[in-house]
Amino acid sequence: MELIYALCVGVLTTCGIFLTLRGRTFPVVMGLTMLSYAVNLFLFSSGRLVVNGAAILGTTEQYADPLPQALVLTAIVIGFAMTAYAVILAMRARADLGNDHVDGSEKALDMQMKEKLK
């Protein structure tokens, strides 16, 4: 179980990083979301995997570690706020700059556009 869990975390990280390395805003935001899944799963697993052990007192013999859970819970909510901020920033950038590039090529594009207009 641990092996396949780690495999999932690795795959999510890989896909997330690949998306954040794209040159447009939307895939980057998607990549950030995917990365935050991976990070949350990673942090959560630092309390080790326990089945049928929810940390509700009196329900079970062996409790899962509640501390990483508490940390990840807030991380999920903050992660949402961060995703929202990034995506709104991307929209604002598109509104103000007229494109959705994050690869530093907007200057080159602007020049091309100006030449076309001429």
Next chain:
Amino acid sequence: MKLFAVLLLPLLGSLVPLFAARFNRTVCAWLTAIAPAIALGIVLSLSPQLLNGEVFAYAVDWVPAAGLELSVRLDGLAFLFLLLILGIGLLIILYARYYLSQKDSIGRFFAYLMLFMTAMVGIVASGNLLQMWFFWELTSISSFLLISFWSDRTEARKGARMALTVTGAGGLALLAGVILIGQVVGSYDLQKVLSSGDLIRESHQYPYILVLVLLGAFTKSAQFPFHFWLPNAMAAPTPVSAYLHSATMVKAGIFLMARFYPVLSGTDMWFMIVSITGLCTLLVGAYIALFKHDLKGLLAYSTISHLGLITLLLGMDTRMAAVAAIFHIINHATFKASLFMAAGIIDHESGSRDMRQLNGLWKYMPYTATLAIIAASSMAGVPLLNGFLSKEMFFTETLDQGTLGSLSWAIPVLATIGAAFSVAYSLRFMHDVFFNGEPVNLPKTPHEPPRYMKLPVEILVACCLAVGMLPGLVVLDLLNAASSATLQGNVPEYNLAIWHGFNIPLLMSALAMVGGLIIYYNRKKLFHFQGQFPEPDSKLVFEAWVQALVRAASAVHGWIENGSLQRYLAIFLLMTFAVSVVPLMQLQETAGLRSQLPLDYASGTAAVLLMLAAFATIIWHRQRLISLLMLSVVGLIVSVAFTRFSAPDLALTQLAVEVVTVILLMLALFFLPKRTPKESAPRRLVRDISISALVGGIVGTVNYALMTRPLESISDFFVANSKTGGGGTNVVNVILVDFRGFDTFGEITVLGIAALGIYKLIVRMRLYMPSGDEFGRHWSTDSHPMVLSTISQMLLPLALLVSVYIFLRGHNEPGGGFIAGLITAVAIIQQYIANGVEWMKERISLNYQALIGSGLLIAFVTGAGSFVFDRPFLTSWFDYFKWPWVGKFELASAMMFDLGVYLTVVGATMMILANLGKLTTSERVDTRELENL
């Protein structure tokens, strides 16, 4: 306390002139002089003990773990320097009052001067190396301000910048050296360091320490090849030159070498570096000084030469040579300060410093001329003056050393040659300026300066004479105290007499005199010879170097900071990979000893689904909507995974967040392009896949290694105290609202701030609204579907009820403020989706900002409430009550806190989504209206 006053008084004094500047210049000078005068008085009151070799030390801890403290330490060496700094400083204040003109801001000048004085006092009186270093850098900064005082002049700015760069860079080297010393000794305390000489010399870091500390000293004391900044610093007002470049700033480097003499000297390396540097500086400075037509330029190079002489003495590494070095520090400070002041008077009263114009001034200012001639004779080493005594000691020591083996004869010979040039340029100062015909084209007719402008020169010249004629009476005790503090031991036997009989040093002096006369007599030929060499402007050379450095730096910077997120991320990820790969390779076994869970079919299927969905997300990433759908599958399976692995709170949160995230991204997609164009080159794709696979592999491996190792957690405490201490059985929730409540408070604050930031970004957004989808089809104009809106309206009370239930039970069962808040937000957004913004606008008017604010306020007030009961912030309280029909139930202050969390989460989520949603409709805030407001 008295000791601290010595340090604090000049600091306070640097504020005085800023207030006193409103009065006339005399009052301002007097008021400024009060603080250093008191400090000097305190130092003098301690003189009997200090002259006896006692050490005063006082320290207050600041950050003991980092070796930081506030400490003052006075001994003989510090006493000598304090006398020079404070004594000559007072004379400079008096002198500057007459030197500066009406249009110069005298308050600013005195403030800078006092700041500099503070820094110098700090260097010599510090008992802690880090504190000493701090003041060391402060001298660089305050001297920058002083040199660039006439900031409208380009050479002042350039000279100041050069001085700051050179001495500041040396200061950084010194810091590195000091830290190394601290590591070797285990303390930054000066007393401990001074008594650990053997430890440092035997340490394998000794060569680094020595070179770094000497770099600091050599740059500050303008030793060859770092000497070039000093002549360019002559653009400063003359009082500054007289103070900084004779007695204080440049002596700081000498002080440093003397201070660390017991720790660093005594090795061949010390001898080679210090003495050869000193010798080169002595010769180069003395030679160039002769050819400078500028009066201050001559004095600057002469200063370099004399600093070289002192360095050479310190490098010779005999105890007697160190005594001679200290003696020459005193003598050089007195005659050079008076010469600078005399040069300033000449400049001030005749309007020029060029020796080709200044001739025959004896007729116009005989009194000043007499003073200057005495001081210059001392510089040349004429008998009955103080310069003669230390020069004789210097000659004696050059004869006594033998470290260069059979080449040792070279040092006394070269010393004599240097002394001959010293005589020659001193002669030029005396003869060329005061005799040698008539003035040429002077802007003003020279005359004697005001009475009190001469007073500082008189006092210093009197010192030269007194030391020169009655050395045993005037200076012997001070010299002994300073020398024994330098050597950290007994001073060798010596005789401070004027007449030692006919001996070789006297012969060398005589040779130097005759040689100097011959050189000066033939100066025209020498000037002609020297004129054949191109004279590089060190300012230009230096600026060229600086610019080359800046170009190189901006090239590197331009490569990294090219505006592309991809480049930053790629560099960052590769660095992460590089850092983590080595420790992972050292890990022998990936799997740990902890027993692993068996794999069941359901989990395996979910895992395969998750991976497939993740791959699908990136395979279709250019078709954004499909990709987003795939991403939401990933999110769903993640929440299932949380359920599977005993984290019901997480699963609920993830589920709710998943819903709002997908809605958010779909709204964003309304405005952003629906497709990502194909623009990555194949090479780029290979690179990106490699980087992500490398890092993903590392993360997965680390995760596996982590999970299979036994766990030692602090959570046992939380589990044990959750019920008894926090009054709840849901440990996760109790941690959130009670044990780690302060963290949660911070997190909801961040959430609120993020929401407000998003609101600000949305309000001014000028996005055009697409009229149709990517294929040009117009949006549907149908009204909202009846079925959906009816069901949604029916569901709303139910959903709100569920969120209240989830909230209330949160303390004991899965749930709580975060989850309940998200559920409420989702329920309201459901209405927006089903009925549209216009419909909602008529029915619901929530002020989301107020919601966030009140949520944070409630959480804070709940936390602060415990102050009323004299408990720390966020101490919780709970008790059980009986209510008819309901039964026994619990009230806890933590629930109020959770309410704050709830309100903040609802407010933040709604603020983001509702405002973004409004943008897609005609309800959007019209930016044109905003601008009209």
